[in-house]
Amino acid sequence: MSVRSSVGFFTDTSLCIGCKACEVACKQWNQLDSDGFEFSGMSYDNTQMLSATTWRHVAFVESPGAGAPGAQHNWLMLSDVCKHCSNAGCLQACPTGAIVRTEFGTVYIQEDVCNGCGYCVPACPYGVVDLSPIDHRAHKCTLCYDRLKAGMEPACAKACPTDSIVFGHVDEMRQRAEARLRTLRDRGVTSARLYGVDGGAAKDTEGQGTLGSIFLLLDEPEKYNLPRHVELPQNTVLPSSVLTAATALLLGLGAALIFGRSSRDGR
């Protein structure tokens, strides 16, 4: 297959019905362990967040209708997933080279290389990567690397009954997202906006490049637990290092001056 053209997801929350088929299909295909049977009390969301054993997570935002009793209840649902950033914090942080960019342009953790140092976890600005308490290595969505190799679409996209999750080349996903945004705006859905598309309505990905997983949202990103603007953590490395080196130089110079004087002088 011809490579060098990245693939990714377009997750359209306006089509999501909250069935969690994506969560289940992902768990089954990737043989991920159970997260237990915790009852969260947070709408229909007992999964709560992405983790080492949950690579698709459906968020449920329930807004009771305003005003009179019986006013319509508003539901927002979003199937969250690894963003497969084009400038990925986890990949840049990884000190073993376990996290790589695949031939499909996706971000992939090689489990046979990862030594569980855990640095990728706080380096992910979306809180996606997680260390497994079972095998003590880092895990996240592989964008079904094995299925891509076999020419199939990822399990979540395959299982989605409303095509809220679609899979394809990133350029095509973006065109599709922009077309859908126009349609919704034309119908008067003014709250619709894109997430993860540079220069899009929300311009949400400064420093992170284009995301491999883009979203159409119906409210503020924070409502879905998505950060609005994230900066690549590694942009910090150069300025921080320069200032640290300058401090080292000044303190070293000061100490050298102190030690340069004769020991007989003072006191």
Added chain:
Amino acid sequence: MAVEPAQATYYGLPVLKRPHWKWEIVLYFWIGGIAAGASVIAAIADLFGDEEDRRAAKAGRLIALPLMAVAPALLIKDLGRPERFLNMLRVFKVKSPMSMGTWGLTTFGTFAGLSAFLELLPFHGLRKLAGLLGAPFALFVGGYTGVLISATAIPIWFKNRLLWGPTFLASAFSTGIAAVQAALALAGTPSEKLHQADTLALAAEAGLLGSSLTRLGDAGAPLTKGRWSTLFLPGALGLGVGLPLLLGLFRGGRTLALIRSLCVLVGGLALRACVIYAGKDSADDPQAYFALTGRNGSR
């Protein structure tokens, strides 16, 4: 009437995942800093000092070596898969402070061993050369830990990204010098030059910590108001910086020098523990993160 939250969140659930680092990393940040500071001050005393400063140089090198022997063991123990620690040496990534730290630590460890060995031999020129060549790597190990935590998404680490490196470096100086001073005080007479050098490092540390807390503002709450404030304020700030600066004003003998040095050392440990554990609390706070990433976020 319910108070409106400052920012909508998703059931108050964290956006970020907490770093898993525990006591091994706290201890490593601390002893790595001490070894770095002791090693650098030993090299400086050897290169710029006179005959009386040889004691400080020797003590510094003999302190740095065992600490550098323990440091890698702590880091390996912290790994999820300790048997795969050699995978760290597969790559060399300039933008990954942990990758650079691995290489820096390896090189510094080598120099620490070489310098301590040369202390036992009569090759003065060679010993000074090893000290000079090793000093940049020692300084790197003293400061890179601050850069490492800055290059994450954790609000309390990321927001103060320009100053954690310099702060940890100043603390490496103050604790490393304090360790050497404590050793000299125990052995007999403390050094007046070490006393002055530690005052310089402590003054720098006080300034950097003050600037950091100002810069952090509300994002610094896990350190200044959260549960770690009970250790951070009296321990890291009071015992580690304030009291030693105060004690430095008095002229005293070896007992005072010893007490001052121990305060600095314990305070340095409190600083590392508080900054690492406050990072975990900060990761759990979606409001703090959205304040950084939001439309009007002050980045």
